[in-house]
Amino acid sequence: MLELRDATKTFLPGTANxxxxxxxxxxxxxxxxxxxxxxxxxxxxxxxxxxxxxMFVLDExxxxxxxxxxxxxxxxxxxxxxxxxxxxxxxxTAPSLTILENLALALRRGQTRGLGWAVSRRLHDELRERVRxxxxxxxxxxxxxxxxxxxxxxxxxxxxxxxxxxxxxxLLDEHTAALDxxxxxxxxxxTEQIVRRDRLTTLMVTHSMHQAANxxxxxxxxxxxxxxxxxxxxxxxxxxxxxxxxxFEDIRRAELLDETAADMLLKxxx
Amino acid sequence: MILLIGxxxxxxxxxxxxxxxxxxxxxxxxxxxxVDGSVALGGAVTAALLVHQVHPxxxxxxxxxxxxLAGTVTGLLHTRCQINGLLAGILVMTALYSVNLHILTKxxxxxxxxxxxxxxxxxxxxxxxxxxxxxxxxxxxxxVLSASAVFIALLGLGLxxxxxxxxxxxxxxxxxxxxxxxxxxxxVGWMQTxxxxxxxxxxxxxxxxxxxxxxxADVQMGIGMVVWGLxxxxxxxxxxxxxxxxxxxxxxxxxxxxxxxxxAIALRWGLNPNDxxxxxxxxxxxxxxxxxxxxxxxxxxxxxxxxGAI
Numbered sequence: 001m002l003e004l005r006d007a008t009k010t011f012l013p014g015t016a017n018x019x020x021x022x023x024x025x026x027x028x029x030x031x032x033x034x035x036x037x038x039x040x041x042x043x044x045x046x047x048x049x050x051x052x053x054x055m056f057v058l059d060e061x062x063x064x065x066x067x068x069x070x071x072x073x074x075x076x077x078x079x080x081x082x083x084x085x086x087x088x089x090x091x092x093t094a095p096s097l098t099i100l101e102n103l104a105l106a107l108r109r110g111q112t113r114g115l116g117w118a119v120s121r122r123l124h125d126e127l128r129e130r131v132r133x134x135x136x137x138x139x140x141x142x143x144x145x146x147x148x149x150x151x152x153x154x155x156x157x158x159x160x161x162x163x164x165x166x167x168x169x170x171l172l173d174e175h176t177a178a179l180d181x182x183x184x185x186x187x188x189x190x191t192e193q194i195v196r197r198d199r200l201t202t203l204m205v206t207h208s209m210h211q212a213a214n215x216x217x218x219x220x221x222x223x224x225x226x227x228x229x230x231x232x233x234x235x236x237x238x239x240x241x242x243x244x245x246x247x248f249e250d251i252r253r254a255e256l257l258d259e260t261a262a263d264m265l266l267k268x269x270x
Numbered sequence: 271m272i273l274l275i276g277x278x279x280x281x282x283x284x285x286x287x288x289x290x291x292x293x294x295x296x297x298x299x300x301x302x303x304x305v306d307g308s309v310a311l312g313g314a315v316t317a318a319l320l321v322h323q324v325h326p327x328x329x330x331x332x333x334x335x336x337x338x339l340a341g342t343v344t345g346l347l348h349t350r351c352q353i354n355g356l357l358a359g360i361l362v363m364t365a366l367y368s369v370n371l372h373i374l375t376k377x378x379x380x381x382x383x384x385x386x387x388x389x390x391x392x393x394x395x396x397x398x399x400x401x402x403x404x405x406x407x408x409x410x411x412x413x414v415l416s417a418s419a420v421f422i423a424l425l426g427l428g429l430x431x432x433x434x435x436x437x438x439x440x441x442x443x444x445x446x447x448x449x450x451x452x453x454x455x456x457x458v459g460w461m462q463t464x465x466x467x468x469x470x471x472x473x474x475x476x477x478x479x480x481x482x483x484x485x486x487a488d489v490q491m492g493i494g495m496v497v498w499g500l501x502x503x504x505x506x507x508x509x510x511x512x513x514x515x516x517x518x519x520x521x522x523x524x525x526x527x528x529x530x531x532x533x534a535i536a537l538r539w540g541l542n543p544n545d546x547x548x549x550x551x552x553x554x555x556x557x558x559x560x561x562x563x564x565x566x567x568x569x570x571x572x573x574x575x576x577x578g579a580i
Contacts (some may be wrong), residue, residue: 042398079455086449094446096513097439104436105443110455113436145513161454 001031001201002169007061023183023225024061025213029169034195034202038244045205046087048222052203054078066168068081080110083200085155085175092158095147097145099138099157100144103127106161134160134190139189152183156190156244163194170195172204176208187213193256209241223251271405273534275415281530282418282497283483286476288506288522289429291499293469296518298445299432300462303359303496304344304470307366308337310472310492314373317381317487322535326389330478337474338467340366345463361493370489377489388482390414412482425472426519433515441465443513472498494547496555502526504557 009022021044027036039045051058052065053076062071070078077249084090095104104118104127123185126141136156146154153174162170172191176179176184188211195202212219219236221229221244228251231239277282280561288308294302305356312333319329325437340362345357371377399406432438443451452458481487505528506521533550537543 044455056524074440074457076452076455079453082453084453086453091447091449092453094443096446097443101439102443105439105451105454108436113440113456115432116387116433118434118436118439 001067002029002052002203003027003062003064004052005062005064007048007063008250009051009056010059010060016226021225022051022058022061025222025225026229029201029203029222031201032068032199033221034216034219035204035218036204036212036216037184037203037220037222038209040248043222044225045222046173046226049171049205052169053084053171078115081110082169082171083167083169084167085158085162085230087174087177089151089155089158089178092153092161093146096145097142097144099122099131099149100127100142103130103161103164104156106164109165109167113233120223129156130160135151150183152179152186155179155183155187158189159187163198163200163229166198166200168201169206170200170202172202174205174207175208191215194219209244212237213239213241213244221251223248224255271407272404272411272529275411277530277534278527279411279415279418279483280480281522281527282415282422283476283479283528284502284530285422285523286425286472286479287495288502288526289425289519290469290476291496292518292522293429293472296445296503297442297515298465298469300348300355300445300464300466301359302341302344302466302469303356304340304348304362304366304466305359305473305496305499306494307363307370308470308474308492308493309477309480309495310370311340311373312337312477312479312487313329313368313481313487313491314370314489315474316478317379317481318373318375320381320386320388320482321379323386326387326391326482328483330389330475333478336472337477338471339441340474341466341468341470342463344470345466349459349462349504359515365488367545372490374487378486378488379579380487389479390482390485393417400559418479422523426523429472430516430519437464450504468474471511488520494550497547497550498529501550501554502529504554505529510556538556 004025004027007022007025007166009020011019011021023044025044025048035181037045037048050056053064054070054077058071062069064070065078065081070081070083076091084092096107097105100119103168107123107127117172128142129138131142136153138153138157146157147226149157164267176187179187190205192215194200204216206215212255214243217236218230218232220227221231229247278482287305291386292304294300298413315336316329317495318333320326324332344358344362347361348355353361386522393410398409400409400412401407402412433442440451440456441461441464444452444458444465448458451461477491477567480491502525503522504525507518509524509528512518512519533546536549537546540548
């Protein structure tokens, strides 16, 4: 379904602020898999997601999605295959448009937009039903501008918008990180519900050990722009947050060792 | 009374300017400075075609097409060549000055409605005056005013309808949240370019109508028009006091009318015409700053009264 091969990206190359965000990442995700990506700040997990979404061109490597080589596709073209929810709840919706108008926009993701009415009577009823199923109590407020809703409500609607037209791949970029605990819980419940119901192939980045241990059927751990750990199957099912912390500690120690070793070599030979 | 009718007619024609500014500045959140050039471009194209005895409807529509082309160039400079939006507009506006001179062949071209057919000529057969609430008003002026009103009303409705279509909605979302609409599969660059074409097309159409009404085209006629359009839009905003698009469009027409009337009154009271642009700019400045000042004012007053209570 999704295949990354040797994905490499360096930001600001040749400057003091050079960041080697991805160092040859290869990852293959099968149709229907729910993959959770976890890693420390700067480990490249969000960069990985953005590389799939097409927010920049890779320095090296390939991205294949649903049988297409999308490596050179622009972001808006990949949107035909991808549904996305962002970390910032304000990024996924247009604040001055109404709930209904936002949903109507999402309903034509990846299709041509002509001079037909954006919101017809039939569409109104259909979308109202979809909102009602989310049990957010928003089905009677479809004509309110979305900017007047809370972050949690907006994120829930973004989730609905991303899955309104069934995407080949759903990308979730720390989509609960900016929410209060209660809203975060609700959004996670909705995520599980939608992913399971539509059997969506999902790639989710998270900060939360709890989410990483409890969600999805495969876990990918990133560090220093590389995949350092890939857990699936029964091992993933029995994984607890404490196990994850222990693994993180191992990785951190290994990296520290690397650095001290490099320092030592530098001192003695250069 | 003739002065009033004249002001209203020009106010109506220049609502097109306010429509255009509404599309770029408000809907797309793009500060487009092509405006000054495209008003004059529309006027020049219409005038040149009328001089060559082209049918006035064709000459007027050609103004729209020329303006749309100018807007497209600004859009391409910004989206394909990554030039800052303000600068892209200024470049095109500056280039248009020469283009307009070429089109007009000289800096001022009179349009005599006796010698050629303009849209005004269609009202020309009506001579004499009519009684309007006790005033004697030339019938011809009234016909032009009513025709302008009908035209602007239809165009405003059309614009509102456009913003309810799939394309129009995507255009609004582009100005509201570009990241979101890109993730929904819309090429933001083309949307901006399309919006700029629409906006400058409307503005040039206004220029094309204006030259026919005032009976001449001048290469300088565009100077300061972007501020003029902004002033109309800002007045309109405060008149309707809502962010709903239908009201904003209505407000743009009302703002344009009111602004034109205020100018006419100020000139009547002895404002030096040379100071007109200075006053307009000052007005837009005040209109932009005043809401911020007013926001802070009650707080200070409340703080003062609380202090007084203690």
